[in-house]
Amino acid sequence: MATVSGSDRLRDLHAFDDTKAGVKGLVDAGVTAVPYFFRHKPDPLPVTAPSEAAAAIPVIDLANADVDRRRVVAEVRAAAETVGFFQLVNHSVAGELMDEMLAAVRRFNEQPLEAKVPYYTRDVGSKVRFNSNFDLFRSPAANWRDTLVMEMAPEAPSPEQIPPTTPRRLGERLFELLSEALGLPTAYLGHDAGCMDGMSLAAHYYPPCPEPEETMGTSRHSDPSFLIVLLQDTSGGLQALLEGPRRWVDVPPVAGALVVNVGYFLHLVSNDRLRSVEHRVVATAGGGGPARVSVACFFRFEYTSTRSYSPIVADGIGGARAAVYRSMTAGEFLARYNGKGLDGRSPLDHFRLPAAAESPISSATSLTHFPSLRRRKPRQPSPSSTSPKVEVDRDHVASQVRAVVETVGFFQVVKHGVIDELMDEMLVAVWHFNEEPQEAKVPYYTRDVASMVRFNSNFNLFLSTAANWCDTLVTEMSHEAPSPEQITLVCRGVALKYTVMVRRLRERFFKLLSEALGLPTGYMGRDAKCMDRLSVVAHYYPACP
Template sequence: MAKDDAFTDDQKHCLKKSFSSYRQNTSSIADTTQLSMSTTSYDRASEIKAFDETKAGVKGLVDAGITEVPRFFIHPTETIISDSTTELQIPVIDMKDVNTRKKEIVEKVKEASETIGFFKVANHGVPNKVMDEMLDAIKRFMDDDDEGEKKKYYSRDNDRKVMFNCNYDLYSSPAANWRDTLIFRMAPDPPEKEEVPCAFREIVFDYSFHMKKLGEVLLELLSEALGLKPDHLKEMECAHGIVAACHYYPPCPEPHLAIGTSKHSDPGFFTILLQDKSISGLQMLHNNKWVDVPPSPGCLVINIADLLQLISNDKLKTVEHRVLASKEGPRLSVACLFLNQYSPSRVYGPIMELLANGSAPIYREVVIDEFNKHYNTKRPDGMSALDHFKL
């Protein structure tokens, strides 16, 4: 199937009609909520449904030759254009000889995790070849001309171990992200080799092995940064579940209207991110200003996630981040989330050892299933998922 045939004639007509309606009714960038209220001819639900049924994602739009961003991808201007700063540099922590330099490295991890929640690691033990092959696999999968092969993985069934789609919250979010994603649920119960797309059939298991190994080292460092035994967080099953989210950000014809990934914090304990070598776009929020997190050769990005802030009783800081859209592309990344969503009845609360000095708990205990359900609800912009669980 040719790339520009990803959409049927009816689907192309529906999408083009919506684009035309938008351009005829406004000559400036307007708030999308106001726009949808004032333009009665716009059928957002039908446009999203037509797009989703192509199973071609944002890449399908680009391959079809669109020159304007569909309206359901348009974000309010103030969410894209906002204050930024170049004063903060993301720390790079050299993990070479981690066992002999452990005290020094723990202190650096502690400082970064307590203050900004973001840091990079160098000499982390993951071979460059493995990282390169993982990024190459994303491009091969997304660029595959055999649309039938790719579409068989397109799904919104969260129980699947391998799932490809565009925006997990496409039907519920105020505006969609300019991004396609292939998800692998690699732990505790990984997919069979035959369930994995051909492009990933070898590399995803090798990559996950290295992620699990690095993740366990990071848990030791984070445990000691909290003044706990090295295996404390591992024993709490903070690396029980591993999800690898392979993101593909196609070039965007109007990056001033769209965003690659909207502002969010991660739901689990921490995330290991492999970034595209050459295309930037990742930003983290610090003191209400956006800070660029550019790619660094050979480095991986680590960010603290919500549940680690909860169980550390606010000692370690989760952080909101986003990815900007760009006319360059495709931009590729792999986010490995360490979480425990596969033990829905597991209870997490502030670690008792951290309260031994008389510190009051900031959060109540929460069951994983409750936390996940709340995290996936839509909250007013700026409201953390953690606020709901504060005492």
């Protein structure tokens, strides 16, 4: 093939785009050869036999989560940590709806051109946009496909623009399972980490190609989102790049299944624990067969968000590992991803910390600390533990309390009446406050001990022989508590609810302690005034280099 200058190539790309007909327009025009700007270099990696493919991509039955949740969590963790792909059956999305969705995409693409032109745009601000190759003017070679994108969250298009039929509840269930797989609170990824703040629906249409070996339906890539749920027809063609040895493996269509894969952002947030695996779609062969159709639901960040995303370095059970990536915003990542197009290179490499492999824990400036908590399944102390547990709702525990306060001085309490979800919410709120931009925290920074809400580092900074690696937010919650407006916004609601429940708990403690000392039940709480004041002290311990 003759060499084409850059200016000629750009001219030809514009000419193709100006038709607004996409790849379907080329097929309708009767092309017998793939235009040069669709031609890809051959991929030297082998493709495995179909017999291996069936075993390589796990199939997970979501119905089992209602019977043996621990088993399903383990299956999801194993698939996300190794293959990065799995197929989901019994997922509650009706088969009729899946068929209807695929048929609707096919009908849209096979309409007359004049019906599709009003939707043809490259304006990423448009909630509904139809075009061919989002990266047409940046990628080394175009892909043999057309795409209809619908932005379904945070604000979906009006029904007049396009009907919103998306598996959002399924996404919630998947993020709950993945949160538990990482040892995090069930709602963390879906709610606190913002993995469901945005949602896009991308309907791909792959027309039959006269030279399928010369081009690709979709180049090798991974996706700029947290998680992808894919509905594919029976055509096949999706392949994942697996290791040991590196080879392409088919992700075969399974009746009634949805394909799930990890995106770049979940790879980053999980600190390399979950794998965002490269994948591709081979071009559909010609010969009079139907076009391949698929619908991908991308659970993503909100495009306008200024939030900083960081790796979670806690493993959920008290351990930690070095941060592999630096923090980034959605804007930073998208600029990198969109700027390079689908060229087979990972945009995560740009954000990788050079010393990550050498540092035992992340640097303080990475802001990647996450509170290690599993309140719903608390770790049992080891037999050698010197911190006894006391169940305060059992009868006759005064002697048990007396024994531990006279000897150890510490004890752990279970069945205390403070609900698990509230404890999780309180810890996450403290983490969110400390992870906020500095300008949001500065108004609370003070060393005035008369202030009812004060944030600082080391209350004894100028008196101690050495400072501690800790930041602290103190809220005085006594009879004259601060007004709700004084309490930090991210902690406000949960702090007030948590304090109410802790006040009830302290009354029970002081009654038990009074009895343990042989005093009247109400002595310590009322007469000795042990309950006159209450301070809520929230400590934040960033990972230390």
